[in-house]
């Protein structure tokens with residue numbers, strides 16, 4: 304079995320006795336207009352909203368929200384994937400590239416699948432952000448850089464297509480974007496000297512439909528933004544699912560850091576690193592782009608795909624793209640029908656001391672040179688390397704018109720590079736040592752750590768006016784909690800070191816419900832309905848960079864205020880309205 308595993312062959316699924324009956328195939332039409340009771344993809348819809356119109360659970364009754372069932376995944380490390388639900392069948396991916404199918408109402412296990420990963424694989428980010436559904440199949444992007452198609456009914460592997468060489472530093476952690484029979488994925492490896500790309504494979508056969516490099520090669524537009532051979536190892540990974548505009552057939556992705564990290568190793572703007580990219584879904588052609596910041600020096604991956612939303616400016620409704628950047632700015636861009644991306648505005652949503660201004664026409668930032676680290680040039684900058692927000696997605700609620708951002712404020716990093724020697728395939732190619740990265744965090748000047756420090760936040764921005772509506776602040780803890788918002792005017796998220804999972808009133812920001820789970824919550828929450836009952840589902844299971852960042856923050860806090868190191872271990876939690884226990888208790892007395 305092991306020898307086979309090394310060849311990328313996978314073991315058979317442990318099919319349960321109960322397999323999926325009457326599976327409802329997922330179509331383009333259903334992905335574009337998902338039924339309220341289902342959560343068919345990463346953010347629930349193609350626009351990237353993280354929104355469900357379900358409104359059974361509200362601020363008024365949420366006191367009755369109770370666990371209905373839970374499920375141990377048997378895995379350590381960061382559990383990030385949303386429970387994906389199609390007509391009462393739930394599909395969840397976990398660290399270690401395992402997928403479980405469960406009855407969404409009862410928690411009965413239907414099947415499990417586990418990919419055998421090469422033993423020598425170095426997992427810098429041992430996680431997965433969810434499966435994609437299409438037709439009668441379930442799609443997983445793996446840590447050894449393959450796309451796997453499983454039968455939704457049995458969990459059996461139908462095909463696999465390896466899209467890059469894991470031993471050369473390529474891996475995948477994202478959920479696939481699926482449209483028009485194409486399964487679109489991007490690669491991680493920005494810390495391994497890869498050349499990033501997005502590729503589409505045929506949903507039926509796994510055959511490559513197109514492959515588009517996020518770092519242009521000789522003769523391609525944008526190649527002039529690189530010098531020498533830097534483009535060959537330029538990074539620009541894509542590790543978060545893209546969003547999609549079916550009307551214009553354009554997919555929008557975000558791209559990550561340039562590599563190696565120190566900007567003097569790759570002079571030039573470095574297109575298309577740290578950018579939003581608009582791709583033609585039929586051909587993969589790049590139709591438009593917007594680079595949030597040029598010649599990245601801070602590991603500010605801008606991988607969260609911009610969300611598709613209309614905004615109003617000067618009495619006009621504008622089809623826009625909105626993105627809360629790792630660089631600490633909230634960006635509003637214009638989405639043109641031909642795929643071109645225009646600039647509307649950018650403003651800081653956390654303390655940011657690097658940008659000295661934005662070009663009013665293009666949004667191109669200018670930099671304070673004393674905040675741009677380099678080789679043998681150690682400098683501090685804010686926000687820190689994990690940014691105003693790392694990967695945990697923001698959410699948009701069309702009822703409140705607000706964008707909710709899981710943010711981290713008052714943090715900075717102090718970093719500098721060591722001279723780069725040659726690249727060894729599959730080894731980190733950063734130019735900054737791991738120890739230096741993990742010990743780089745600082746509080747912003749003026750923060751008094753002898754008192755509780757405001758760090759993690761949930762921010763609400765009114766997209767109509769472009770103004771911040773409310774902020775909820777967490778003290779002495781970062782917030783790594785992906786957000787879900789609902790038609791019941793609620794916002795759900797975890798992300799803090801106290802293991803809590805919470806609901807906020809979407810309009811006021813008031814915490815209306817909270818509970819403590821087995822481990823910290825970096826899972827993307829989702830919601831669905833079966834037999835008339837609305838459920839809220841989320842994976843708890845702390846790990847990856849949430850753990851690394853909280854470890855860094857802990858060392859900055861006085862000993863008596865350091866949170867205990869979080870226990871690891873994944874559990875899927877499912878909640879619904881139970882009986883009113885306060886009333887029951889009162890009646891019993």
Ligand SMILES: O=C(O)c1cc(C(=O)O)c2c(n1)C(=O)C(=O)c1cc(C(=O)O)[nH]c1-2
Nearest residue numbers: 428476491492493494540542559847848849
């Ligand atoms: O450059 C890359 O290819 C890459 C990939 C990933 C990933 O795939 O998870 C992360 C990062 N970078 C990164 O910079 C980062 O902060 C990060 C945090 C996490 C996580 O799962 O908590 N992954 C990643």
Ligand SMILES: [Ca+2]
Nearest residue numbers: 493559560604
């Ligand atoms: Ca990165």
